[in-house]
Amino acid sequence: MKFIKRLLLTGIKKSPWLLHFDCGSCNGCDIETLAVLTPVYDAERFGVINVGNPKHADIFLVTGTVNRKNQEILNNLYLQIPEPKVILAVGTCALSGGIFAEAPNVIGGVDKIIPVDIYIPGCPPKPEAILEGVLKSVELLEDKVKNGKI
Amino acid sequence: MPMFLKLFLFLLSPFAIGVILGIDRKLTAYLQSRIGPPIFQPFYDLFKLLGKESKTSDYWLSFCAYVYLCGAITCAFLFFLQADLLLIFFVQAVGSIFLVLGAFSVSSPFSQIGGQRELFQIIAYEPLLIAVIVGIYLVTGSFEISSIYKLNYPLLAKLPLLFLILTFALTIKLRKSPFDISASHHAHQEIVRGVFTEYSGSYLAIVELAHWFELVFILGLISLFWANSFFMSTILVFLTYFLEIIVDNITSRLTWRFMLKNAWSVGIILALINLIWLYKG
Numbered sequence: 464m465k466f467i468k469r470l471l472l473t474g475i476k477k478s479p480w481l482l483h484f485d486c487g488s489c490n491g492c493d494i495e496t497l498a499v500l501t502p503v504y505d506a507e508r509f510g511v512i513n514v515g516n517p518k519h520a521d522i523f524l525v526t527g528t529v530n531r532k533n534q535e536i537l538n539n540l541y542l543q544i545p546e547p548k549v550i551l552a553v554g555t556c557a558l559s560g561g562i563f564a565e566a567p568n569v570i571g572g573v574d575k576i577i578p579v580d581i582y583i584p585g586c587p588p589k590p591e592a593i594l595e596g597v598l599k600s601v602e603l604l605e606d607k608v609k610n611g612k613i
Numbered sequence: 614m615p616m617f618l619k620l621f622l623f624l625l626s627p628f629a630i631g632v633i634l635g636i637d638r639k640l641t642a643y644l645q646s647r648i649g650p651p652i653f654q655p656f657y658d659l660f661k662l663l664g665k666e667s668k669t670s671d672y673w674l675s676f677c678a679y680v681y682l683c684g685a686i687t688c689a690f691l692f693f694l695q696a697d698l699l700l701i702f703f704v705q706a707v708g709s710i711f712l713v714l715g716a717f718s719v720s721s722p723f724s725q726i727g728g729q730r731e732l733f734q735i736i737a738y739e740p741l742l743i744a745v746i747v748g749i750y751l752v753t754g755s756f757e758i759s760s761i762y763k764l765n766y767p768l769l770a771k772l773p774l775l776f777l778i779l780t781f782a783l784t785i786k787l788r789k790s791p792f793d794i795s796a797s798h799h800a801h802q803e804i805v806r807g808v809f810t811e812y813s814g815s816y817l818a819i820v821e822l823a824h825w826f827e828l829v830f831i832l833g834l835i836s837l838f839w840a841n842s843f844f845m846s847t848i849l850v851f852l853t854y855f856l857e858i859i860v861d862n863i864t865s866r867l868t869w870r871f872m873l874k875n876a877w878s879v880g881i882i883l884a885l886i887n888l889i890w891l892y893k894g
Contacts, residue, residue, distance in 0.1 A: 474660030477651070505647040507638075510654055515801025518668055518813035521661070545666035545814050608664065 475521070475547070475608050478510040479601050482520035482544065486537055486573065488527025491587040492554035496524060498590045499597070511597060517543035522600050524593075525579075528556040528563045529570045541577040547607040549600040552579045553593060555586045623693040630825040630832070631655045637858055644862045659818050667814030670719050677715025678816045678823075684708020685826035692833050695758040698746045705830055708823065709735055716808040727807025730795035733869040737792075737876035738782040744884035745782075745834070748775040751891045758837065767839040769849075774887035776838050778880050780853055783831050785872065789861040792872050800866065 485493050499506045500513055514520050517540045529537060541550070552573045555561040560571040573579055580603055583596040635652035642649025651657075669675050688705040691697075713735070716728035746756070752771050753760040761768060769776055785792045793799075796807035804810075812820050835853050836846040 470660045471664035474657045474662075474664060477657035478654065478661040502645060502647045505642075505649075507642065507650050508648040510650050510657060512798070514806070516806045516810055518811065519806065519809075519817065521665075543668065545668045547665070 472605060472608055475604050476601060478512075479521045479597065479604060480512045480514045480519055481506075481522045481524055481597065482514055482517055482540070483524045484526070484537065484540055486525050486527040486533055486557065487530055488554065488556060492526035492557070495587045495590050496526065496553060496593055499593050504590050504594055506594060506597065509598065509601070518545065520544050521547070521604060522549050522551060522597060524551045524553055524597075525557050525573045526553045528560050529573055529576055530568045531570060532568070534570060534576050537573070537576050547604055549580045549603045549607075550577060551581045551583065551596055551600055553583045553596070554588060555584060558582050558584055561586065619693045619695075623690055626689060626693075626829045627822065627825050630828050631659075633828075633832075633854060634825075637854070640855075640858050641862060644858075659821060662818035662821065663815050665814040667816050669813065669816060670721075670811060673718035674715045674811055675816055677711045677718065678812060678819045680711040681708050681715070682819050682823040682826070684711065685823040685830075689826040689829040689833075692758065692830055695762070698749065698756045698758060701830065702742060702746060705827060706735075706739065708827070712808060712820065712823075716811065719811045721811055723805040723810045724808065727795050727804050727810060730804075730869055731808045733873060734785050734788070734792065734795055737873050738785040741778045741782040741876060741880045741884065742834075744881070744888070745772075745775045745779050748772045748884070748888060748891065749837070751888065761837050761840045765841060767841060767845070769838045771891060772838065772887060774883045776835075778884055779831075779835060779838075780856070781876060781880055783835070783853065784857060784860065785876065786827065786831050787857060789857060791860075791864040791867040793861075793866055794869055794872065797866060 483493070483496055497513075498504060500511075511522075517523075521544075523541065523544055525537065550573070552558055556563060557573045560569050563569045564571060570576070581596050581600050583592055585592060588596075632652060634655045635650075638654055639649045639652055667675075684704055685708045688701050688708065691701045691704065709731075713728045713731050716724045716731065749761065749768065749772070750756055752768060753764065788794075788796050794807075795804075796809050797804065798806075800807075809817060809820060832850050832854070836850050839845040839849045
């Protein structure tokens, strides 16, 4: 039993699959996020794969503000990701709404709708910062497995 | 070969496939000037998926995943027992059909499109595999795998064109470019993940494991083409797989029409040439 638990722990540590959702961002943060997957930063050496399917994802990476139109989509995607999962908010807009916070259609940061585990500030954040956030979320995933959240 | 050795090799085979797939990802990364994941990455993915919560929207989906795994394991096991090639082929066909049935049992459009494309892939490679098996029968006079091991010359000398066709079928079965139409990693907007879209958590792990056992069968079929020397058959398998990786990296995804047209016209003509040559010669 202990051996199986250790295998699962190694698995979750070495294979975090990432779902990237553009929640009404200006594309600045998205370009920086996709730069993490290019040969220069190569997130795949940590086992990170950019999956397009919430049902296969472990890390939910959200960029941009939440507005009244896309809050349901955000919530749906959140509910479809199987446990254990970690939610990453990337960029000033995803943190607080940024310069769009006062707009009538904008609700605010991602944490108004779903619980966020890791915040990465910046407009846009550097790819290094995003990569660090992803690696931090791997540690969080490991903690969740250790505390029996599976 | 003694029985326990066959059993041992059978148990070892999924690990070998995992390592081969890991080397595949490493080499692909190297060709794209990246560092790439560790060689044991496929195993990490599998363990992680086994530990995750499964969100399935239909109980048929879980049933089909199990049947697919059973079919693939039986097929690989029969191969190591050196049983009848036709029987192995039909067991493999049942398994892969159940993968499609699982994808059809949910109403997600991505899963449905993936399932339909997977059916087209099955239609494309099955006549080719049958042609290869018929070719082997014409050489050895038997459908038993054990009769191939009794030959004192490699099958490749008699069936060069059928070997080409088998590599064609391998590309389709591996779902690699240019035939990665049913379940591509890269076509997010188009099909999300095709047939695998609705399989999640441990069921995705089961489907993945079943795919490994199917690869055992196809790569085993390739190793039969130089069966009289263990060393040469290993070289042949690795060389073919290496060529597969190169082809995967230099081609782009094409439509199912292209696949079906080429698999049937080029494949069946080449197969007929080889079969007639065998029959007359």
